[in-house]
Structure formats: C-alpha cells, structure tokens
Amino acid sequence: xxxxxxxxxxxxxxRKELITIILAIxxxxxxxxxxxxxxxTTLNIKSNxxxxxxxxxxxxxxxxxxxxxxxxxxxxGIKCGTASVTTSTVSVSDTVLYKPDDSCSYPLIxxxxxxxxxxxxxxxxxxxxxxxCTTNGAEMVCGDITxxxxxxxxxxxxLRTNSILEKISGTERVYLxxxxxxxGGNTTSTQYSGGFTLVYKQK
Amino acid sequence: MNKQYLKYLLIELILIIFSFLQFAILKxxxxxxxxxxxxxxxxxxxxxxxFDLKNHFNKKEALLVVLIVxxxxxxxxxxxxxxxxxxxxSFSRSLLGIVRNVFxxxxxxxxxxxLREVLIEKVRYYKSLVFLTCVxxxxxxxxxxxxxxxxxxxxxxxxxxMAFIIxxxxxxxxxxxxxxxxxxxxxxxxxLLIDTINYVVPVxxxxxxxxxxxxxxxxxxxxxFVTSNLVIFKRHEKEDFITMxxxxxxxxxxxSITFMFLFLVVYLVxxxxxxxxxxxxxxxxxxxxxxxxxxxxDKNDKKYKVGDVIVFQYSxxxxxxxxxxxxxxxxxxYLTKGDANxxxxxxxxxxxxxxxxxxxxxxxxxIPTVALSEFLSE
Numbered sequence: 001x002x003x004x005x006x007x008x009x010x011x012x013x014x015r016k017e018l019i020t021i022i023l024a025i026x027x028x029x030x031x032x033x034x035x036x037x038x039x040x041t042t043l044n045i046k047s048n049x050x051x052x053x054x055x056x057x058x059x060x061x062x063x064x065x066x067x068x069x070x071x072x073x074x075x076x077g078i079k080c081g082t083a084s085v086t087t088s089t090v091s092v093s094d095t096v097l098y099k100p101d102d103s104c105s106y107p108l109i110x111x112x113x114x115x116x117x118x119x120x121x122x123x124x125x126x127x128x129x130x131x132x133c134t135t136n137g138a139e140m141v142c143g144d145i146t147x148x149x150x151x152x153x154x155x156x157x158x159l160r161t162n163s164i165l166e167k168i169s170g171t172e173r174v175y176l177x178x179x180x181x182x183x184g185g186n187t188t189s190t191q192y193s194g195g196f197t198l199v200y201k202q203k
Numbered sequence: 204m205n206k207q208y209l210k211y212l213l214i215e216l217i218l219i220i221f222s223f224l225q226f227a228i229l230k231x232x233x234x235x236x237x238x239x240x241x242x243x244x245x246x247x248x249x250x251x252x253x254f255d256l257k258n259h260f261n262k263k264e265a266l267l268v269v270l271i272v273x274x275x276x277x278x279x280x281x282x283x284x285x286x287x288x289x290x291x292x293s294f295s296r297s298l299l300g301i302v303r304n305v306f307x308x309x310x311x312x313x314x315x316x317x318l319r320e321v322l323i324e325k326v327r328y329y330k331s332l333v334f335l336t337c338v339x340x341x342x343x344x345x346x347x348x349x350x351x352x353x354x355x356x357x358x359x360x361x362x363x364x365m366a367f368i369i370x371x372x373x374x375x376x377x378x379x380x381x382x383x384x385x386x387x388x389x390x391x392x393x394x395l396l397i398d399t400i401n402y403v404v405p406v407x408x409x410x411x412x413x414x415x416x417x418x419x420x421x422x423x424x425x426x427x428f429v430t431s432n433l434v435i436f437k438r439h440e441k442e443d444f445i446t447m448x449x450x451x452x453x454x455x456x457x458x459s460i461t462f463m464f465l466f467l468v469v470y471l472v473x474x475x476x477x478x479x480x481x482x483x484x485x486x487x488x489x490x491x492x493x494x495x496x497x498x499x500x501d502k503n504d505k506k507y508k509v510g511d512v513i514v515f516q517y518s519x520x521x522x523x524x525x526x527x528x529x530x531x532x533x534x535x536x537y538l539t540k541g542d543a544n545x546x547x548x549x550x551x552x553x554x555x556x557x558x559x560x561x562x563x564x565x566x567x568x569x570i571p572t573v574a575l576s577e578f579l580s581e
Contacts, residue, residue, distance in 0.1 A: 021431070030468065032417060032420065038575035039576075055304060055401075055402070056367060202295040
C-alpha cells in the first residue's frame with residue numbers, strides 16, 4: 001500500500017513535469033510565430049543576428065522602406081523610387097533623373113546591437129542591369145547617374161571601409177545619394193536601379 | 204520562509220541589482236572584469252559557506268544524450284545548409300581573434316555554471332528559488348549583450364525579446380534542470396557545445412531569423428524532454444519493466460503529436476516551402492476575407508484567372524486582393540481590387556509581383572497577430 005501511494009505520487013510528478021514541458025514548448029513556439037508574423041512586412045526575413053552564443057552579433061541597417069529627399073530643378077517630375085532596406089543591403093529602383101543636380105538622397109541608419117565591436121569590411125555595389133557601371137568602393141557611376149554611400153546628406157563624404165561601429169547601440173548614419181552627374185539633360189525617361197551591400201566583421 | 208530561504212533570496216536579488224547597475228547604469232562592458240566579479244561571487248558563496256555536493260545520478264548517460272543531441276542538431280542544420288545556402292561568420296577569422304573569442308566563451312561559461320551549481324545546491328529544496336536562480340542566470344547572461352536602448356521602441360523591444368531573451372531563457376531552463384539533476388559537468392558540456400563552436404566555424408546555415416529563433420528555443424526544451432527520461436527511469440527504477448515501457452511509449456506518443464503540430468505551424472509561418480499562411484490586417488476584402496482572418500497560400504499555383512484571390516507585394520506592403528481583369532500586353536498584366544473597395548487598384552501587376560494564390564481562409568486565427576501588429580505600430 002505504501003509503495004503504491006509512493007508510485008502514484010511519482011507518476012503524478014512525472015505527468016506534471018511532462019505537461020509543463022509540452023505546454024511551455026507550445027506556448028513559446030506559438031508566441032514566436034505570432035510575434036514574427038506581426039513584425040514581418042516581407043514574407044521571409046533573413047538576418048545576420050547570432051543570438052545563440054554568449055557573444056551576440058547584431059549589426060544591421062534599420063530595415064524597411066525609406067523615402068527620398070528630392071532635390072533638383074527639372075521641370076518634368078523627378079522620380080525617386082522607394083529604397084528597399086534589408087539587414088545588409090540598400091537598393092532603389094524606379095529612379096528617373098533628367099538634369100545635373102537632380103538627386104535623390106535616402107537617409108539610413110546602421111546599428112550595432114550586439115556585444116562585439118564591428119568594423120566595416122566590404123562595400124559592394126549592386127549594379128543596375130540595364131547599364132554598364134564603373135565602381136569604386138562606396139561610389140558607382142552608371143552612365144549619367146552616380147550612386148554614393150556617404151556619411152552626409154549632400155553626398156560629399158564617402159563611407160569608408162574599416163570604420164568602426166561600437167557594440168551595444170553603436171549607430172552610424174549614412175545616406176544613399178543618387179545624383180545626375182551627366183553633361184546634358186535626358187530627353188527621354190530613363191529608369192536606373194542600384195544600391196550597395198555592406199559587410200561588417202568583428203573588430 | 205526560513206532564514207536560509209531569505210538569505211539566498213537576498214543574494215540572488217543583490218546579484219541582479221549589481222549586474223543591472225554595472226551594465227545599464229555605468230555601461231561597463233569589460234568582459235574580463237565581469238568574469239572576475241562572477242568568480243568572486245562563486246568563491247564567496249562556495250568556500251565561505253561549504254557544502255557537500257549532491258551525488259548526481261546517470262551522469263554518463265546524460266553526457267551521452269547531450270553529445271548525441273547536440274551533434275545531431277549541428278549535423279541536421281549544416282546538412283540543410285547545402286539546400287538553403289550558407290552565410291559567412293561575422294566573428295573574427297584571425298587566429299588571435301578566434302582564440303580570444305573561444306577563451307572568453309570558455310571562461311564565461313565555466314564561471315556561470317559554477318555559479319549556477321553553487322546556487323542550485325544551496326536552494327535545491329526551495330522550488331521558487333530554483334526558478335529564481337534560472338531567471339538570475341538568464342539576466343546575468345543577457346545584461347552583457349543587450350542595453351536599455353534596445354527597448355527604445357515597442358518594435359525593437361519585441362525583436363530583442365524574440366532574438367535574444369527567449370532563446371537565452373530557454374537555454375537557462377535546460378541548464379538549471381541539468382545542473383539540478385546531473386550536476387554542472389553536463390551543463391558545461393552542453394553550454395560549450397552550443398556556444399563555443401560559433402566562434403570557430405567559418406560559415407553558418409543561412410536559416411531565416413524566425414527559424415533560428417525557433418531552433419534556439421526548441422533545442423534546450425527538447426534536451427529537457429530527452430534527459431527527463433533518465434530522471435524518470437531513476438525515479439521508477441523499482442517498477443517493473445513493462446510498466447515503465449508503457450509510460451515511456453505514452454510519453455513519446457504525446458511528444459510526437461505535439462511536435463507534428465508545431466512542425467506544421469513552423470513550416471507554414473516560416474514560408475520555406477510551397478505553402479504558407481498570412482494574417483489579413485485590413486478590411487479591404489470584408490465580406491469574403493475579414494480583418495483577422497488567415498489565408499492559406501499556395502506559391503506554386505501560377506495559373507491565375509479572374510476571380511482568384513492572390514497575394515502580392517507592392518511598395519513594401521503585402522496585399523491580398525482579387526483579380527478583376529487580365530490583360531495580355533507583352534506578357535500578362537493583372538488588375539486587382541479589394542472586394543470592399545469602390546475602385547480597381549491603381550497598379551498593374553506582373554507574374555513577378557505575385558507571391559501566390561489563396562486556397563482557403565481560416566476565420567479569426569490571425570486576430571492575435573493583427574492586434575500585436577497594431578500595438579507595435581502605435
């Protein structure tokens with residue numbers, strides 16, 4: 001009788017533990033799924049966060065869609081497409097510029113929320129498919145249009161590799177500046193699209 | 204509550220407050236200083252107030268289970284990498300950088316697990332303090348890698364909760380469970396296998412953020428399930444074999460059903476396969492698809508006709524509308540309209556814009572998602 005009582009108590013304890021574990025798994029996974037669905041604006045987000053190590057890595061653009069600051073004197077409407085920003089790339093499509101000084105400037109933020117200092121390792125241009133380009137780090141010249149990643153809104157100071165982004169809330173403001181740098185104006189609309197990919201490494 | 208309980212409750216609260224002060228207020232992120240501080244705490248508790256370590260059971264079997272599950276996990280995820288691709292590790296690739304990261308990882312983990320063992324041995328008979336120990340160790344780990352700035356907005360706070368806090372807590376639940384029943388050795392081995400390898404491997408499987416978070420949470424909880432068999436076996440070792448086997452089978456069946464359900468949820472939400480689901484956040488299709496409903500999408504069904512409800516992306520937004528007209532001008536152009544809208548949408552879609560076709564609707568399932576999304580947007 002004593003043994004049976006003991007066994008029943010143990011069995012109840014096992015059952016309680018098992019139910020607790022299973023309920024915890026279900027609640028956490030469903031919670032993650034609901035939260036992820038609520039956060040997603042695209043159907044699939046790839047990230048470079050490393051969260052399962054004691055040294056966390058989380059260096060990324062603030063993602064989303066960014067509207068341009070437009071400037072220029074073209075009588076026909078300049079068109080500045082919306083910049084698509086993922087964790088490590090920024091790209092713009094549907095940009096139409098006509099005259100020298102027409103430009104679209106996109107303000108961007110790169111944040112280091114991990115526990116390691118980061119250093120900018122490479123800047124890789126994303127070249128438009130419809131035109132040939134010459135590239136040099138954070139500057140890409142495609143025909144009459146120049147793309148730059150700069151640290152100022154006017155597009156004068158290029159972003160350089162080996163710049164350091166400090167751990168835990170280190171922030172860098174950069175601007176993707178798309179400018180008409182040709183000699184004359186376009187008489188027909190031309191659409192250009194391009195961007196840059198940044199790769200950061202542990203310092 | 205007796206003196207012993209209050210004493211260790213106070214010790215654990217002081218640990219949290221001190222660490223919070225150091226990181227959140229003073230913003231002192233020196234890793235080696237932190238390790239020395241934790242070591243000092245271990246020495247103070249362990250040697251000034253000595254105790255005999257409990258004789259843990261089934262250590263060898265537990266170690267074998269940990270090794271098999273961890274290595275199996277890496278084998279499966281890296282095998283998946285051959286299909287989904289790999290990304291380069293962002294950790295330092297120089298020999299000195301790797302040695303520095305590994306050295307930190309090993310030091311930090313060993314000290315944390317020593318602290319966990321010391322606290323667990325002291326508070327073993329108080330369930331609430333054992334749970335608090337798990338919470339304290341989670342906070343000690345997290346304070347090192349996240350800051351108050353992460354909680355600047357609701358959105359970033361939720362992202363940090365999902366990416367770092369929940370996986371860290373799940374990991375600490377297993378580590379606490381393992382230390383309680385098997386001792387610190389098993390916890391150290393598991394923690395090192397999960398952590399230190401990251402600083403050595405040159406590439407990671409390119410798994411989405413959602414899947415990474417799910418795996419980070421599932422892995423330690425599966426470890427608890429698997430190692431609990433050893434605990435239960437010891438608890439019932441006097442029972443006959445057949446009764447034990449029946450209980451084990453029942454447990455495994457229940458776990459398998461749970462996992463099949465969760466696998467389905469993760470498969471659909473992660474959007475890795477042919478089918479996916481989407482919560483509808485607006486009322487533009489009221490009448491047929493209401494706000495808060497979930498649509499089931501087939502991405503492979505590319506044959507669209509007038510009247511089909513499709514999912515597409517336009518200006519960064521995912522939209523669910525009905526095809527009202529199809530034009531054939533140098534390829535198919537689709538015009539869409541929300542059932543509750545007065546006019547046809549002012550965009551033209553091509554096959555490239557369309558993500559998939561809606562197959563059926565599940566009513567009200569997306570209400571929590573829509574509510575959370577609106578809360579984050581406020």
